[in-house]
Amino acid sequence: MNSKKINKEILNIENLSIEANKKNIISNINIKINSQEIVGLVGESGCGKSVTALSILKLTDENAMQISSGKIIFLKNNLLLKDEKDLTKIRGKEISMIFQEPMTSLNPVFTIGDQINEVILIHENLSKSSATNKTIELLDKVGIPNPNVSFKKYPHQLSGGQRQRVMIAMALACGPRLLIADEPTTALDVIVQSQILKIIKRLKEEFQMSVLLITHDLGLVQDFCDRVYVMYDGRILENADCNELFQKPTHQYTKDLLKTRPAANPPGKPLPVIKRDYPL
Secondary structure, three states: OOOOOOOOEEEEEEEEEEEEOOEEEEEEEEEEEEOOOEEEEEOOOOOOHHHHHHHHOOOOOOOOOEEEEEEEEEOOEEHHHOOHHHHHHHEOOOEEEEOOOHHHOOOOOOOHHHHHHHHHHHHOOOOHHHHHHHHHHHHHHOOOOOHHHHOOOOHHHOOHHHHHHHHHHHHOOOOOOEEEEEOOOOOOOHHHHHHHHHHHHHHHHHHOOEEEEEEOOHHHHHHHOOEEEEEEOOEEEEEEEHHHHHHOOOOHHHHHHHHOOHHHOOOOOOOOOOOOOOOO
16 A cells, blocks of 8 residues: 555546436436545445446446536546547546456457557557567566467456456556446455456556556555545445554444455454444
8 A cells, every 4th residue: 555645636536326227326416536546436336336437438328327516537528528539539548447357358359468458559650570579578567377379269268266357457558547346356266356456556557547447445445545435325424544543443334344355353253243223
């Protein structure tokens, strides 16, 4: 975790509300991310973390939910005012996303090399051979063994951890300013989880980018984030520097959430249960 204060603002979500069936599922949330920060968005499943992430690039299903108010300011531009053509230029180049299950994001009928190449060729003026060289270099950076050989493999030929590494390579192919990692380690074992997060942190320094880490895992937040936002029922209840939040949480929900960590409980003892009603 980096305690250094960085003030240049990359992303500012202002008073964002999202409706589904005329009911708010996200209510007036505010999130700021500064240059080269890793910011955590933490909360239980179903609280609205992923919807918030998808809304940044207007990837929510417009038939199911609508952004009713607010702004999403990225490098001084309101993304909510951008049309699809402009957003296509931003997605994958300026802002990239990593999803929790790479098999739903990778196309099973194309090699991983071709899929990463496609991202590079869409956004950068490179020949196919130059894109291939860049892809192989990226595969090497994220720890894919024998990248020249793995370039020609299909997603089903890789392990879960390797597929997630491919997603990281794809997300970083065009050097984005912001990486959104939505539960990037949920389906992985503890050792691979740590490896994936260390890769993201190392490449965050190398690419000088910011990261929004969306997770329900407080241990990951404590180990990797500079600041953290706590979400409950579509609302932000608390935000603070990571050390401050873990040492002196102010909202009762945050206090109860911290008590559910395995590290905070004796081995073999049932974890505390989160109650359902908290003041908003």
